[in-house]
Amino acid sequence: MNIGTPGTSTQASGLGIMLRIVGRIQRRSALLWVLVLGASMIGTAAGVASLYDSPAKIHSYAQAVTSGNALLAINGKVEGIDSLGGVIQDEFGFMAALLLPLLGIALVARATRREEESGRLELLLGGRIARHEPTLAALLVATATIAATVALFAAGLAASGVPVAGSVLYAFSLGALAFVFAGLAALLAQLTQHARGVYLGSVLVLAASYVLRGVGDTTRTWVSWLSPLGWAEKAAPFGHQRWWTLAIPVAIGLALGVAALRLAARRDLGSALIRSGAGPQHAAARLRSPIGFAAWIHRPAILGWLAGGVLLAGMMGALAQQLLGAMAGNPALALALGVAHGRPLDGFVAATQLYLAIIAAGYLVQAIGTLRAEEAEGRLETRLSGTLSRTRWLASHTLVVLGGLNMMVLGSSLVLGLATAASVGNMAELGPTLTSGLAYLPAETVLAGLALALYGLRPRWFAIAWAGYAVVTFIAFLGPGLKFGQWVLDISPTTHVGNPPMGTVQPSALTLMGVIALILGAIGFAAFRRRGVPQG
Structure with missing residues (x-):
């Protein structure tokens, strides 16, 4: 008698239900993220391509922005900046460092801890949905959104005249960055009791990542390797391409996601691993x-x-x-x-x-x-x-x-x-x-x-x-x-x-x-x- 088949079928059915639910919840937000980010990248690429339409202009730009460390602290160190793709990467650098992590954070936080706070998740788990499946569905929907954004990025860069290999590697490096923060948000959703805690923790990690990348680039030391933003930068899509660096954010994102799934399967619904002790019996006057x-x-x-x-x-x-x-x-x-x-x-x-x-x-x-x-x-x-x-x-x-x-x-x-x-x-x-x-x-x-x-x-x-x-x-x-x-x-x-x-x-x-x-x-x-x- 095959005992495993019914369980497997039930789990697949439960995950399918959650994917449909999360997809319905997130469809507008996901579509908006893809369109806005895609338009930003395509607009940047098209604008740079029309403005820097000769090797002389690109070389002049590269000479200007590589003078001193202040611009390195803002946009990072772009290898191969003396190319059209390098100029696009430098111009899009700060926006990418801000918006791509926010993409992963926002989609996962909304579909996990916020749904749990509202009480809707408790109703779902009363049926045949396993405890870890809402988190898994949130990660899968976020990953699909990131993949769509990556495809749009790569197509937009290639259409602007950037070499295909560099376009794909740059798009993948930005997608891997968003994937890391999606995994981080999923983990924080298990650790903190409120959605605002997920956002706070994620933003603090993003700020620390920005500082570490800036310190590493300006001092030209290994410190930038400690930052997810540094991992995206080290891929060097328009310089000496390092495809292997994509393994770092992908592995970290997967590790964070797996940890989140394990915690989601074990903890009590509505609880958190990091929470303050019992509060006072009566609220303080200011809270009233x-x-x-x-x-x-x-x-x-x-x-x-x-x-x-x-x-x-x-x-x-x-x-x-x-x-x-x-x-x-x-x-x-x-x-x-x-x-x-x-x-x-x-x-x-x-x-x-x-x-x-x-x-x-x-x-x-x-x-x-x-x-x-x-x-x-x-x-x-x-x-x-x-x-x-x-x-x-x-x-x-x-x-x-x-x-x-x-x-x-x-x-x-x-x-x-x-x-x-x-x-x-x-x-x-x-x-x-x-x-x-x-x-x-x-x-x-x-x-x-x-x-x-x-x-x-x-x-x-x-x-x-x-x-x-x-x-x-x-x-x-x-x-x-x-x-x-x-x-x-x-x-x-x-x-x-x-x-x-x-x-x-x-x-x-x-x-x-x-x-x-x-x-x-x-x-x-x-x-x-x-x-x-x-x-x-």
Whole structure:
């Protein structure tokens, strides 16, 4: 008698059910990720190919960006940068380091710990679904999404004139990077009790990876081999190609995924391996107020994104003097950075503040997305069943999120100013650095207003906020260098800030962006008061 066949059939059936469920949950998000990332890569490749259309132009670019260590810290060390593919890799470097890990993190976190928090997973496991199968299904769907993105990347690069072998290797290296963070998110979903813990832990690992890769590249030591970003870089798709390096992230991602599956099969539903001890019998007074409870919910996200901004600011500020020396010896570098006119130090601070503004905007979209999770998982209904009004609840969260934004901007700008001042030996640089960071606040709040409006109108539309963030990031980082038309640049709110402290800030533009943010926020509040709760 064959005993194994029925069990195997049941397991296959259970996994198939979970794949259909996770696929249905993730289909919109997965499609949006693929389209946005694919469009970003194809747009970058096409723009670079049209702008650097001769060996002389590519060689001039390579000479400029390889002067000094500051640019290595931002985009990494690109082997074979004196080629079309190398220029594309350098231009896309920071976006890839930010968005590809977020792809793996977001898809897995939503389909694992968030579903468990909502209680829906408990209903599924009451049938013939094994404990580990939801995690396995989440990893498989995320892997399929990553594979689709990789295929689009490779096709876009090849269509732009990049050699096929280099295109495929570069696309695979970015896909392997996303795979590592998908496995990490799956493991953290077993270790932490809340989805926000998955995001916090993953973002901290990403920030540490960025710093390790930057330190390794600037010091030219083995330290970059400790970073998942370094593994993607070491593949050298446009230099001396190392296909074998793909085995490192694939093996690490598989190990993380297997560990997550083993833990998911053994732990109790709703539990976590890392959790605090028993709390006090009564909640603290601050947690009984709407704003205090909102602060408790958003604290992990604020700390995680703040840590990322501070690390980037400190690393860049410490390299300020080296970059200034490189620009003094190579005028082409100043031209590549867009600081052909004005003080080179102002251009350096302006470029760094733009990176920090994009990080802060990412925090805003993620933090407001938490409100959707609170509603979808049933906690909002409980909160509103008493005397707490909808407006007061939403206002409390909005104030905390904006307070976190100000903490991020002030904290990262202060670290950047102090590190830059220490590097160049002039404390007078601290003031302009702080004010240039504050100038980006209206532009950042426009994205916050968009996210609030989408959440208030229809929570399921919230993916549009992430798409808007990706568009703003793409234009801010690559638009000027690829010489996009002014109407394209104007789509991004960051364009209207004026590039301080190098450029002139227009108070009228900042005021207008502040008004737009208020209008979008008001639309979100008004719609939230009228619609049903919960609503998909």
